[in-house]
Amino acid sequence: MSASPPYLEVAVAAPLPQTLTYALPAGGEIPVPGQRVLVPLGGRLLTGYVLAASDEKPEFRLKPIAGLLDDFPVFPENMVPFFRWVARYYHYPIGEVIRGALPGGLTSQSGRQIKVTEAGLHSFLVKQPQLAQEYPWLATLTSKKKLSGATVRKLWRGKEKRLIEQWAEQGLISVEQIISAASIGQKTETCVFSAAEPLAPELLASLKPSEKKTLALLGEMLPHSPRGLPRRELTRVYSGAAKALAALAAKRIIRLEERPVYRDPFGETPLFYPRPDRLTVDQAKVLAQLNPAIAKKKYAAFLLHGVTGSGKTEVYLQAAETTLALGRSVLVLVPEIALATQLEAHFLSRFGETVALLHSGLARGERFDQWQRVVSGKARIVIGARSAIFAPLGDPGLIIVDEEHDGAYKQEDSLRYQGRDLALLRGSQAGATVLLGSATPSLASYQHALNGKYTLLSLPARIENRPLPQVELVDLQAVNTVSGRPPLFSPQLTQALCSDCGQAVQCPHCRITLTLHKGRGELVCHYCGFATNSRTVCTNCRSINLAPIGFGTERIEEELAGMFPKARIARLDHDTTRNRQDFLRILRAVHDREVDILVGTQMITKGHHFPHVTLVGIVWADAGLGMPDYKAGERTFQLLAQVTGRAGRGEQPGKVIVQTHQPGHYSIAAARDHDYPRFFAKEIGLRKALGYPPFSRLINLVLDGEQEVAVQNRAEALAAKGKTLHRYRKTAILGPAPAPLARLRGRFRWQILLKGPDLEELHGLCVELEQEHARLAGAVNLSVDVDPESML
Incomplete structure (x- = not known):
C-alpha cells in the first residue's frame, strides 16, 4: 500500500445496505478510520464515517469527499469490525448503526433552501396573487422570503418539484444547497492567565479603578488556579470584572484563553460507599x-x-x-x-x-x-x-x-x-x-x-x-372479595372499567387498555402516549359510569396512606423518576431512613441495595404468566427472586409476602424456595421439548402499515415465498399471524417467525425475504428482530 491511500470506504449516515467508496481530493488530508467526513450522495451532502483507506482503485468512477468534519476520530479503529458485525447480524445499515451509537447532534447534512427573488415577489404578490390560494406554502415563502427543512423536502418529493424548477429557471425563486452543522460540540470557557512579564509601574499607574480592583483580585485568586482562573469565578466576586478583563488583556497585562470544559452529568454527589475491611x-x-x-x-x-x-x-x-x-x-x-x-x-x-x-x-x-x-x-x-x-x-x-x-x-x-x-x-x-x-x-x-x-x-x-428472606405465598383464589371489588393489592394495574357494561377503555390507536393517572386526571396509553380525560364516556355503551379499579402504584400509595396515616410513603416508578436527580433523591431518602414504605413497579426489583428493608409485598406474582411468550415462566421466576432479594439485606432478617392465583406454578414455587437449579431443570426441559432457545434460534419479521389488508397480504406473500425456498430445510416458518399487539400507534401489525437450529441458514432465509419485500415495494414496513426478547 502506498503512503497516501487515495480511496476511502465510507459508511454513510443513511439507510443504505452497503458502504460506499469515495476518492480523496488531490493534496487533501487523509482521514483515519473513525473520522467523520462530508460526502455527496444523490444530490445532497451527508455525514459519512471512514472505515478504511486503500490505494486499490475501483473499476468505476468515484466522487471525492466534500471535506472533513473532525480533526480527530469520534471512535477508535478497533470498533470498525464491531460495527460491521452488528450491521450484518442485526440486518441494519452500518451507517445507521454508527449514527445511533454516537452522541446525538453530531450529524451534518445538506438540504435545499428556496428563496424568493425581487422579481418573484412582484410576480406572486402583484401579477398572480391567486397562486397563494392554490399553493399555501407560497404565502409563507413570500412573507418569510425563504423556505427550508421539512417543508422543502416534502415539496421536492411531490408534484410541486417541477413547478419549483420552472420558477427557478424564470428567475422568480432560487434553490440553494445549505449544510446543517452539527447541533452539539465542545463547550469552552474563558480562563484568565497572568502575563509572563512583570507589570511596569507607569502602566500600573495608568489603570482605571475597576482594572486595579480586578488586578488585585487576580493576585489573590490566580495562585490557586495554575491551570487558569475561569472568568465566571472572578465576575461572580466582582460584577465589573468582565469589562476590566478585556481592557487588561488588550494591554497585555493578562492573557485570556478559551479552555474546553466538560458539562457535569453527575450533579448532586451520589451516596458514598467505603471499601469493605475484607472480602468474604x-x-x-x-x-x-x-x-x-x-x-x-x-x-x-x-x-x-x-x-x-x-x-x-x-x-x-x-x-x-x-x-x-x-x-x-x-x-x-x-x-x-x-x-x-x-x-x-x-x-x-x-x-x-x-x-x-x-x-x-x-x-x-x-x-x-x-x-x-x-x-x-x-x-x-x-x-x-x-x-x-x-x-x-x-x-x-x-x-x-x-x-x-x-x-x-x-x-x-x-x-x-x-x-x-x-x-x-x-x-x-x-x-x-x-x-x-x-x-x-x-x-x-x-x-x-x-x-x-x-x-x-x-x-x-x-x-x-445473613439468611435469605422467608417467603409466604398467599393464594388469591382463597381470598374473599368485599362488595364486588377485588381484594387489596388486586391483580389489575389501575384501569378504567365501565360499571354498566364491564368494557375497559382502550386506546383508539393501539387496542391497549388505558391506565389511569389520578394526579393528571387522565387515561393514558403507555404504548403511544395517547391521553384522554378520565371522565370520558365508555366507547362500548356510551355510559359515563367509569369507575377506577385495581391498584397501580398511585392507588396503592393512596390505600397505604389511609391504613398508615403516620407512615412516610414514597413511590418509585417512571412517573416519579423522570431524571437522575429524582431517582437519587428517593434513593437517598430510603438510605437515610426517611421513608417507611416504598411503593414501586419492577424498577425496585433490579439490584438495589436497601439495607433497612425487612418486609416486601408482591401484589400479583403471576401477572406475566399469561403473556403470549415462551419466556413467561423465566421472567416470572426472575422477577420474584429479584424482588424477594430486596428484603433482609441489613442486620434484621427479611420476610416476603407473595399474592398469587397459582401458588403451585413451578416458577413461583422455586422462587419461594430460592431454588434456581430446580427452576432451571424444569424450564430447560420444557424449552428442549418445544425446540425453543437455547435449543434453536429465532428471527421475528414484523410488518406494519396503515392499511390492515395491505399488511396481511404482504405477510402472507412473504411467508408463501419463504416456503418455496426449499434449500432452507432446517428452518421453520411460523405464521403469518397478527402480532399480539395487533395495532400500535395507529398501524396494523403482522409477524412471521423464523425458527431453526442453523444460524447461517436462518440469516440466509431472512435476507431473501428482505429482498422480496423490497421488490414488492408499497406502504408496508418490515422490521427484523434477531433473537427477539419479546414476541409482543
Missing part, C-alpha cells in the same frame, strides 16, 4: 479465578451466579482495579438508567474522576462531553445502560454485564440489538474478560456455563451469612 471467602475465590484471566489479556467469559446480597458489586470493583493496573479500560453495563445511578456511586467512591457515564438519560451536551472524555482516554471506566456497549474505549480489558438476565438489554425498536450479546462479541474482538453477573441467570447463559462455553463462578451466601 467466596468473593476471594471468585477473584482468584478472575484476576489471572484478566492478566492474560485474552478473551474469557465468566458467569457469576450470586444470590441477592452476596457482594457481586465488590467483585466488580476489585476486578476493575486489576484491569486498570494493567493499563486497560473497563466497561460496566446495567439494564436500566436507575441502576447506573447506584452503581455509579460505588465506582465514583472508589475511582473518582476516571469514571464516565453514558446513557440516553443524559442531556446531549453531557453525553457528548462524556464521549469525548472516553475517546481522549481521560475516562477509563464507563458505566451505562445498553447503549454504552458502543462506548469508544480504545483498549477494553474488562466488560461487566450486571443483571445479565434482564430483558432491558434488548432494544425493541430501530437497531434491535442485545447488549449482553454484544458485550461478549466486543470482549472476543478486544481480547477482554467478560463477566456476566446475576442472582437469576438467563437460561441461555446458565446453559452455556454448564456446557463450558463460560466459566461458572458462584457466590452462594449473603454477606456475613
Whole structure:
C-alpha cells in the first residue's frame, strides 16, 4: 500500500445496505478510520464515517469527499469490525448503526433552501396573487422570503418539484444547497492567565479603578488556579470584572484563553460507599479465578451466579482495579438508567474522576462531553445502560454485564440489538474478560456455563451469612372479595372499567387498555402516549359510569396512606423518576431512613441495595404468566427472586409476602424456595421439548402499515415465498399471524417467525425475504428482530 491511500470506504449516515467508496481530493488530508467526513450522495451532502483507506482503485468512477468534519476520530479503529458485525447480524445499515451509537447532534447534512427573488415577489404578490390560494406554502415563502427543512423536502418529493424548477429557471425563486452543522460540540470557557512579564509601574499607574480592583483580585485568586482562573469565578466576586478583563488583556497585562470544559452529568454527589475491611471467602475465590484471566489479556467469559446480597458489586470493583493496573479500560453495563445511578456511586467512591457515564438519560451536551472524555482516554471506566456497549474505549480489558438476565438489554425498536450479546462479541474482538453477573441467570447463559462455553463462578451466601428472606405465598383464589371489588393489592394495574357494561377503555390507536393517572386526571396509553380525560364516556355503551379499579402504584400509595396515616410513603416508578436527580433523591431518602414504605413497579426489583428493608409485598406474582411468550415462566421466576432479594439485606432478617392465583406454578414455587437449579431443570426441559432457545434460534419479521389488508397480504406473500425456498430445510416458518399487539400507534401489525437450529441458514432465509419485500415495494414496513426478547 502506498503512503497516501487515495480511496476511502465510507459508511454513510443513511439507510443504505452497503458502504460506499469515495476518492480523496488531490493534496487533501487523509482521514483515519473513525473520522467523520462530508460526502455527496444523490444530490445532497451527508455525514459519512471512514472505515478504511486503500490505494486499490475501483473499476468505476468515484466522487471525492466534500471535506472533513473532525480533526480527530469520534471512535477508535478497533470498533470498525464491531460495527460491521452488528450491521450484518442485526440486518441494519452500518451507517445507521454508527449514527445511533454516537452522541446525538453530531450529524451534518445538506438540504435545499428556496428563496424568493425581487422579481418573484412582484410576480406572486402583484401579477398572480391567486397562486397563494392554490399553493399555501407560497404565502409563507413570500412573507418569510425563504423556505427550508421539512417543508422543502416534502415539496421536492411531490408534484410541486417541477413547478419549483420552472420558477427557478424564470428567475422568480432560487434553490440553494445549505449544510446543517452539527447541533452539539465542545463547550469552552474563558480562563484568565497572568502575563509572563512583570507589570511596569507607569502602566500600573495608568489603570482605571475597576482594572486595579480586578488586578488585585487576580493576585489573590490566580495562585490557586495554575491551570487558569475561569472568568465566571472572578465576575461572580466582582460584577465589573468582565469589562476590566478585556481592557487588561488588550494591554497585555493578562492573557485570556478559551479552555474546553466538560458539562457535569453527575450533579448532586451520589451516596458514598467505603471499601469493605475484607472480602468474604467466596468473593476471594471468585477473584482468584478472575484476576489471572484478566492478566492474560485474552478473551474469557465468566458467569457469576450470586444470590441477592452476596457482594457481586465488590467483585466488580476489585476486578476493575486489576484491569486498570494493567493499563486497560473497563466497561460496566446495567439494564436500566436507575441502576447506573447506584452503581455509579460505588465506582465514583472508589475511582473518582476516571469514571464516565453514558446513557440516553443524559442531556446531549453531557453525553457528548462524556464521549469525548472516553475517546481522549481521560475516562477509563464507563458505566451505562445498553447503549454504552458502543462506548469508544480504545483498549477494553474488562466488560461487566450486571443483571445479565434482564430483558432491558434488548432494544425493541430501530437497531434491535442485545447488549449482553454484544458485550461478549466486543470482549472476543478486544481480547477482554467478560463477566456476566446475576442472582437469576438467563437460561441461555446458565446453559452455556454448564456446557463450558463460560466459566461458572458462584457466590452462594449473603454477606456475613445473613439468611435469605422467608417467603409466604398467599393464594388469591382463597381470598374473599368485599362488595364486588377485588381484594387489596388486586391483580389489575389501575384501569378504567365501565360499571354498566364491564368494557375497559382502550386506546383508539393501539387496542391497549388505558391506565389511569389520578394526579393528571387522565387515561393514558403507555404504548403511544395517547391521553384522554378520565371522565370520558365508555366507547362500548356510551355510559359515563367509569369507575377506577385495581391498584397501580398511585392507588396503592393512596390505600397505604389511609391504613398508615403516620407512615412516610414514597413511590418509585417512571412517573416519579423522570431524571437522575429524582431517582437519587428517593434513593437517598430510603438510605437515610426517611421513608417507611416504598411503593414501586419492577424498577425496585433490579439490584438495589436497601439495607433497612425487612418486609416486601408482591401484589400479583403471576401477572406475566399469561403473556403470549415462551419466556413467561423465566421472567416470572426472575422477577420474584429479584424482588424477594430486596428484603433482609441489613442486620434484621427479611420476610416476603407473595399474592398469587397459582401458588403451585413451578416458577413461583422455586422462587419461594430460592431454588434456581430446580427452576432451571424444569424450564430447560420444557424449552428442549418445544425446540425453543437455547435449543434453536429465532428471527421475528414484523410488518406494519396503515392499511390492515395491505399488511396481511404482504405477510402472507412473504411467508408463501419463504416456503418455496426449499434449500432452507432446517428452518421453520411460523405464521403469518397478527402480532399480539395487533395495532400500535395507529398501524396494523403482522409477524412471521423464523425458527431453526442453523444460524447461517436462518440469516440466509431472512435476507431473501428482505429482498422480496423490497421488490414488492408499497406502504408496508418490515422490521427484523434477531433473537427477539419479546414476541409482543
